[in-house]
Amino acid sequence: MHLDEKPVLRVENLTMRYGKGCPRCGDSLEKNRCRVCKTVWALNDVSVELFPGEVLGIVGESGSGKSTLMKSLYFDLEPSSGRAYLRDYKDGEVSIWTVGAAERRSIKNNLMGMVYQNPVLGLRMDFSCASNIAEKIIAAGGRSAGQMTERAAELLEAMEILPSRMSEAPRNFSGGMQQRVQLSKALANNPSLLLLDEVTTGLDLSVQAKVLDLIRKIKAKYGVSILLVSHDLAVIRMLADRTIVMLDGKIIERGLTDQILEDPQHEYTQQLVHSLI
C-alpha cells in the first residue's frame, strides 16, 4: 500500500438519487428516503480514494449504497452527480462520467475488471470460459486468437481451473468456479483497478476461503488495486487494508481496517463489530 502516491481511483461527491429531490431532503431523510418528496438517496455525497496496491473494503448492510457505488464506477448505472478520476485515464484529470459511450467502453475494458455477486451479470453463461475472457481482450482491440487463448489458459490456471476446461461453458460450473472464471475475465487486460462486489456471498465456507485466498494471490501477483464490497466483516478483515463503513447511502466511518475493528467510533460500526465477535 502506498498512501503517498497518486491514487488509482478518486471518487468525489458521488450522489445517486431516485426522484427529483426537494429543498427539505437534507433534514427530512428517513433512512435514505425523503419523507417529503419520497426521493431515495441511494448514494449521498460519497468520496473515496483508492491507492496503488491497496485493498479498500466497503462494508454495510444491503441498501447502504455499496453496490450502487460499484455499478456507477463500472458504468452499469449513471450517477446523478459526482466525479470519478482514474490515475491511468488522462492522468486523472478528466472524470470518467463526463465521457461518451465508446470512451467508457475503452476505460471499462482496459483499465477495470469487475466481479459481480451474481455471475450471470458478469459472464455469458453459454459461451466458453475462453470466450468470456477473450471478450475483454477483443473489446480492448485484441485481434489475435492465439494470444487470447494463451492469455485465457494462463489466467484460468492462475485461478486454479484446468486450462483444458476452457472450451466449457460456465453454466455447468459450480458457484465458486464461476466466480473464479469471473476473476480471470476481470484480469484479462491487466487492469489497474479491480471491483469485487460481494464475490463470496452465497458460497460454502470452504469455497469462500479458496476464493479469498485467490484474491490475496491476485493482489500479490498482479499488483492490482482492489475495491472490495462486502456485508461480511470477516471477509473485510481478511483482505482489506483500509475500510469504509456505509449506512443509508453515506460513509459513516473510515480508517485502517484494524483500527475500525478494534476501536469502532460510530454506533452502527460498533454493533457490526460486536456481532462479529
Place this chain on the structure above:
Amino acid sequence: MNKNYNFAFIDEGSKREIRRTILKAVAIPGYQVPFGSRELPIGRGWGTGGIQITLSLIGPDDVLKVIDQGSDESVNAVNIKKFVGLCTDVRTTVKTSEATIIQTRHRIPETPLRNDQILVLQVPIPEPLRIVEASEEKTKKMHAEKDYAPMWLLLYESLIKYGKITLGTEYPLMVEGRYIMNPSPIPKFDNPKLNDSECLYLFGAGREKKIYAIPPHTLAESLAFEDVPFEKESFKGKRCRLCGSEDTYLDEMFDSSTGEKMYQCSDTSYCQEVRGCI
C-alpha cells in the same frame, strides 16, 4: 411494355427518393441507409429491395441481367426479368460482360465486373449484427459507437468450440475500417470480389427498408483474426463436369439414375461462355 404503369413501374418521385438514398449509401460505404420501401407486386423477401434499386436506376439504354443462385434461368430470376420486362422495354442478356445492370441473389458472377457495370444484390437481412443482437434499436447504437466486440466474440467462440469459423454465407466484412456489413447470403467464395472492385455494388433490402453500397476501390475485408486467415469454401480437387473449370463456385448434384455425386458451375452463363455455347 404495359402502358398502364409508369416506365419501370415506380413513380418518378419515389425513384428519385431511392436514388438519393443510393447516393447517400455510396457516400458512406457499408452504412445501411433507411428508405421508404415501396410495395411491389412481388413478395417482400423475394428481392423487392434489389428490384427497387434496379427500377430506380434503369433507363431505356440499359442492358439487364438477372440471376438467382448464379443462374439466369432460375425461377425467381425469370420472374423478376419478366416483371421488369413488363414495365420497361430494356434489353436483357445472360452474358455478364454485356450487362450494364446485373441484379443477383446469393452470387456474384465469376466474370470480373467493369467500372461501367452495377451489381445489385438482393438482401433478406441487411443487419450483420442481427446474429448477435436481435434488437434494431441496439444494433443501430452498436454501429454508431463501432461496438463490434460481440461479432468478433462470436467468431472466436466458433474457433474455440469447433476449431473453425463455422459461419457460411452472409460472412461479415469490415468496410473502410468503419462499418461491419452483411454481403447478403453470397458464399464466402464471393466475399473477396467485394474488395477494391472495379464496379459499384448496391445492396437493397425491401422488407427491412435499407440500402447500402460498396463503391469501386473500397476496402472491404472479411473479418478475420490476425493469426487465423479468412477461409473460403473449397472445391479442391473438384471441377465442373461441363466446362472443366477448377476455380469457380460449384453446385453439388446427384445423378438420379446412378446416384453419383458430381459438380457443376453455379454461374451457368459463365459455364456456357467457357464452353463457347453463348
Place this chain on the structure above:
Amino acid sequence: MGYVAVSGGSEAIEASIRLLDYYRSGTDKDLDIETVAEKLSLLVDRVMGEAGLYSKTYAALALKQCEGCIEEAVFLLRAYRSTLTRNYYSNVLDSNNMRVVRRISSAFKDIEGGQILGATYDYTHRLINFEIGSEDAGALRMNVLEELNSQRPEEIAPCPRVSDELKKEGLIETVLPDKAEPFDITENLLEYPADRSARLQTLSRADTGFLSGLAYSSLRGFGGAHPTVGELRTGYVEVNVPYLFDEAQEIYLGEVLITEVEIFSEADDEDKLKLAVGYGAVFGRNENKAIAAAILDRELETGGPYPSQNEEFVLTHGDSLEMSGFLSHLKLPHYVTFQSKLDAVRKTRGGKA
C-alpha cells in the same frame, strides 16, 4: 445424361399460373364481386384493414382472384395502392361525430348517449344453420329490408366518449390535441423508439391473427394490462380533404366504416391514482382486432419484459405482407447458401476427425 439442372423456369412458372386458374375456377357457378363484397363483409373488412386501402369492390375482387386467401388479397391491394399517386392527405377523421351503428361499454351500465348493441355474433349460439344451405337469397334480402323499412329510424345524436366523463373527473389524464404531422408508416422506415402515431398506424394495418395472439398472451399473464373495454364503437365517419384554394374549407369525399376501441387499465404512476387509456382503430367491423390493438397500445406505452410490451417486437413482426413474403421466400432455391453450409459442416467434421 441423367441430370438436368433446374432451368426452363419460364415455362414452369407459366404452367403453374395456368394451373391456378383450374383451382380458382372451382365450379361452373360464378361468384360475382358484389356477392363477395356484400355477403362476406367481415372478410372484406379484414382485408381492407390489413391492406390499408378502403375499397370493398377491390378487396372483393382481390379475394376472388386468389381463392379467398387473406394474405394474397392484402398483397394485391397493397401492391396496387403503391402505384397510385397520392394526391391528398385527408383531414383528421372526426370520430366524435361518428354515425354510430354499434356502441358498447363494459365499464358502465349506463353511458351518456346509451349503449347500442347493433349487430354482433357475440350472443348467437354457434350452431350450424343447415337451412342456409338452401335459402332463397332474394326472399331473405326482401324480408330484412321490409323489417328495417317498417321501423322509424331513431335520431342518433353524436355520442360523447365514455372517457370524456372520466377526463372531466381527472381520473384520466387530459391530453391536449397534438397538431404535429403524424409519422407516415407507408413512406418511411419505422425507427425505434417509435412515435405513438406510427404505433397506432402499424397496429391498425397489422395482421389480425398476430395482434390477437399477442393481446391474448398479455391477458393470460405475459403482460401487464388488465383491460376493461371502456368503449367500443362502430360506425361511419366522414372523410374530408382540405380545399386547395381555401384552407378553412374542406371537401367531403364520402364515409368509411370503422371500429374504434378505448380500453381502460391502471396507469403506471406510482400511486395508482389514475386510469390509463389504450386506443385502437381499424377499418370495418373487425372488433377483436380493434380491442387487441388497444391492449397493445397500452402495453407498449408501459413497456416491460414481455413480448407484448416490446415495441420493436410487436411493431416489426405484424405486417401481413412482410411476414408472408419472408416466410414464402423460403421456398425459393437456396442451393448456393446450402452448399456453403454443407462445406462448413464438412470442414468442421474434418477438423474434429
